[in-house]
Amino acid sequence: MLESMGMAAFAARARREQGATGESAPTRAVPGTVELTPQEARTARPARECLSDPETGVRLFLSPRTVQYHLGKVFAKLGVTSRGQLRGALSAGPDDTAAR
Numbered sequence: 001m002l003e004s005m006g007m008a009a010f011a012a013r014a015r016r017e018q019g020a021t022g023e024s025a026p027t028r029a030v031p032g033t034v035e036l037t038p039q040e041a042r043t044a045r046p047a048r049e050c051l052s053d054p055e056t057g058v059r060l061f062l063s064p065r066t067v068q069y070h071l072g073k074v075f076a077k078l079g080v081t082s083r084g085q086l087r088g089a090l091s092a093g094p095d096d097t098a099a100r
Contacts, residue, residue: 034077034078036074036077037073039070040070040073040074040077042060043056043060043062043067043071043074044070044071044074044086044090046059047071047074047083047086048083048087048090049083049087050083050084050087051083052064053065053067053068054067056071074086078090
């Protein structure tokens with residue numbers, strides 16, 4: 001990103017500094033896919049069965065407000081507006097973290 005802004009020297013320094021910490025840069029998702037966080041995927045599974053926020057919360061030991069928060073992020077990432085659309089938007093992958 002910094003290089004695309006004409007800041008190649010700063011980008012190189014940032015990579016060196018990051019390497020010194022032992023951390024690595026996060027990988028980018030494959031274009032055309034959406035990556036859900038593990039918590040988003042766990043929250044989406046019962047919701048795609050059209051369960052309400054309180055019902056999903058009971059299954060996952062979360063408050064309805066926490067379920068609503070995670071589903072809001074899932075809906076935004078997948079570009080859906082309802083639980084019915086959620087079912088079709090999620091892939092049939094083993095962990096449901098990649099969407100079509």
